[in-house]
Amino acid sequence: MTTSTLENQMNPEVDVEDSDFKPLSAQEAQQLRETHPEPSPWWVIVAQVVAGLLVAGIAWVWTGRPVAGASALYGALAVAIPAALFVRGLVRGTKAGSQTGAPAAAMLRFAVWEMTKLVLTVAFLAAAPWVVGGLSWLALLAGVVAAMKMYWVALVVRPKLLNRI
Template sequence: MTTSAPVSEIDAEVSDFKPLTAEEAQRLREKNPEMSPWWVIGAQVAMGLLVAGVAWVWTQRPGAAVSAFYGAMAVAIPAALFVRGVRRARGALSQSAVMLRFFVWELIKIGLTVALLAAAPWLIEGISWLALLAGVVVAMKMYWVALLVRPGLLNRI
């Protein structure tokens, strides 16, 4: 049984919410453009190359460089599949179907990342676990960097 309590004048305060006009919404979109997820994946690959170079220079072992780059790719490749899967057929789906698609592709992304990391000892000769972990961590931190970097800055590059 649901009942409604009477609303006092104090509780029925006028809201400060004012909807945006079409022009205001357009200016807001222009001021804060949407960042493409492909920038994040590109940053993951670029940082993977950078970490691989640092690992090679630091250890003088090609296996460390390959391990670091493989670790970054174990994050970037599933992320690219996730973006492609989620962005396919966006328009005609209901909200629940969009959320289901998001969660299914997120599970695929996590599962593929775990599978790639589990396969690393068989795929990389002379694996360096520390370099592989560094590649994974640096690639995953690119999600945070993307939140901090303004989209307008990336659009100027």
């Protein structure tokens, strides 16, 4: 065992390996941001609405009842509309200059908007029998599930976007 290895084992604060990390200059960071812009979170909302329309069309054709399509679309919109409000609230908060604020404030803002999204989704679903006459619960559930799965699609697609960088 070498002396430096022994010292590293006795002193955990010392890095075992020398890092090849080189910080970017401000100009290099700006160039990186311009060549690889951050993807918009709005595409997930659009994907939720498109999935809802697709499931609504399938439900309508499969059952032959327009109310099944309306129920499926309503289920997807019960997820997509609160999610759009959530994204709007977070994006608006960061553009207002609060991104330089304390991390605790950012976490609180995220938690408040997430809770708002959940409460609104539950409220939409609770109101479904009164909004959609002759509601098809199975079609509504299919719309909700299809819209919710778009978050998983975003998780699968996002790493592929990052791998291109």
